[in-house]
Amino acid sequence: MKTEALINEILGYLSSRKGLRGEVYLSSAKNITAEAKEGSVDALERAEAAGLSVRIIAERRHGFSYTNDISKWRETADKAAETAAFTERDDNWSFYAPLLSKDCAQCGVMVYDEAAASLLESDIVDMALRVERAALAADNKVKKVRKAAASVSSGGVYIANTEGLSAGYQFTSCSLSATAMAEFSGDSQMGWDYEYDRTLAAVSPERVGAAAAARALMLLNARKFKPAKAPVVIENSVAADFLSLIASSLSSESVQKGKSMLAGKISQKIVSEKINIIDSALFDGKAGSRPFDGEGVPSERNVLIDNGVLKGFLYNLYTAKKGGGVSTANAVRSGISGMPTVGVSNLCIEPSRPEYAMALDEMFSAAGSCLFVTDAMGIHMANRITGEFSVGVSGLWIEGGRVAYPIKEAVISGNFLDMFNDVDAVGDDLRFYGKIGSPSLLIRQMDISG
Numbered sequence: 001m002k003t004e005a006l007i008n009e010i011l012g013y014l015s016s017r018k019g020l021r022g023e024v025y026l027s028s029a030k031n032i033t034a035e036a037k038e039g040s041v042d043a044l045e046r047a048e049a050a051g052l053s054v055r056i057i058a059e060r061r062h063g064f065s066y067t068n069d070i071s072k073w074r075e076t077a078d079k080a081a082e083t084a085a086f087t088e089r090d091d092n093w094s095f096y097a098p099l100l101s102k103d104c105a106q107c108g109v110m111v112y113d114e115a116a117a118s119l120l121e122s123d124i125v126d127m128a129l130r131v132e133r134a135a136l137a138a139d140n141k142v143k144k145v146r147k148a149a150a151s152v153s154s155g156g157v158y159i160a161n162t163e164g165l166s167a168g169y170q171f172t173s174c175s176l177s178a179t180a181m182a183e184f185s186g187d188s189q190m191g192w193d194y195e196y197d198r199t200l201a202a203v204s205p206e207r208v209g210a211a212a213a214a215r216a217l218m219l220l221n222a223r224k225f226k227p228a229k230a231p232v233v234i235e236n237s238v239a240a241d242f243l244s245l246i247a248s249s250l251s252s253e254s255v256q257k258g259k260s261m262l263a264g265k266i267s268q269k270i271v272s273e274k275i276n277i278i279d280s281a282l283f284d285g286k287a288g289s290r291p292f293d294g295e296g297v298p299s300e301r302n303v304l305i306d307n308g309v310l311k312g313f314l315y316n317l318y319t320a321k322k323g324g325g326v327s328t329a330n331a332v333r334s335g336i337s338g339m340p341t342v343g344v345s346n347l348c349i350e351p352s353r354p355e356y357a358m359a360l361d362e363m364f365s366a367a368g369s370c371l372f373v374t375d376a377m378g379i380h381m382a383n384r385i386t387g388e389f390s391v392g393v394s395g396l397w398i399e400g401g402r403v404a405y406p407i408k409e410a411v412i413s414g415n416f417l418d419m420f421n422d423v424d425a426v427g428d429d430l431r432f433y434g435k436i437g438s439p440s441l442l443i444r445q446m447d448i449s450g
Helices: 003-015 070-084 121-137 205-218 236-250 252-256 317-323 360-367 416-421
Strands: 020-037 040-058 061-067 142-161 166-184 187-197 228-234 275-280 301-306 347-351 370-377 388-399 402-415 423-427 431-433 436-438 441-449
Touching (some): 003 020, 003 070, 020 070, 040 070, 040 121, 061 070, 121 142, 121 166, 187 431, 205 370, 228 236, 236 252, 236 347, 236 416, 236 436, 252 317, 347 423, 360 423, 370 402, 416 423
Antiparallel strands (some): 020 142, 142 166, 275 301, 402 441, 423 441
């Protein structure tokens, strides 16, 4: 049975039951991942999954069920209705009712690439091998590649409900990663790189392999750092990790549960006026891009922090109704087995004005002497409620705007909201790592210990 015919049959079945409203969510995906080691295939995995979930609202009670066997949709719908009998009444449950003026289920965001969907296992294996070859070819000091991987996925999402919603889209994704090891004069260092995009043409095995090697090579013979207070330039990958610490506090779900450090701070300046923080599912090719969210609400660009001032939070339909607002199209699902929760789409930092953006070498010149942090360990252990952190870092010491020598075993500490408040310049090198993106950031001054 075709998807639309199946959806219509399930919705007809739900609508036939008096006083019941319902939603059907279908998802299918296949993934092929290859890993290369020493010029041959080290691992090859293929996974396929498909299924559907049903949510219902009956007498203000919410029910949910899912199955990987689509032929069992009737039993799944019945079970969803049965589970509702055991839930509490809650006026905040609702389904999206599309408005013609707002409905953009086919809004044009790039999430599907035929070239990626058409790849064979042999093509993906070749991509992984090319990553490894590129890393080893970068320099004879690169002795091995611990991991060279390529992964390609494709699939589709379809959602419909008894309120009139019926929408779907196909998606693809391509990712490459490498971890290289360089050795020289008794020292060894690791370097990594990663790329992700919805389209095949946007990722490059050669670029990823070479970049991982370059990161390992630049840290060879690193020195221990002497304690100091100095400007710090945080590379985009590390800045994205710090931004991820704020992500949960931007969720209305966290606010309503009393778990957000930003609760009660709407209209207050909380970070540097030189940065904006936005969440948007409308970036072509990014991991969190989609034409609509997990409840069918058309995607939007949401400015959460504008010129350093907190403007709002992220909502799905439930938290929006509970908070007296509207959904920001930030309902996310963990496949068919997960109910919609609040999550980011593509969360990123942008300069609030064009003149605040700088290239990396301009940042180095502006700072004079600074620590350029290219890797950090333990950011995930920071306290997301107080903002306090202390993490081990490595990178490069900059003197007179130029690289002087590599640094290892340094520690930066402080409060990450204070750190974002001390941003003096924003890089022109915005890059996404999964759903979180950031440019490099120049921090006015930080405590650095050895």
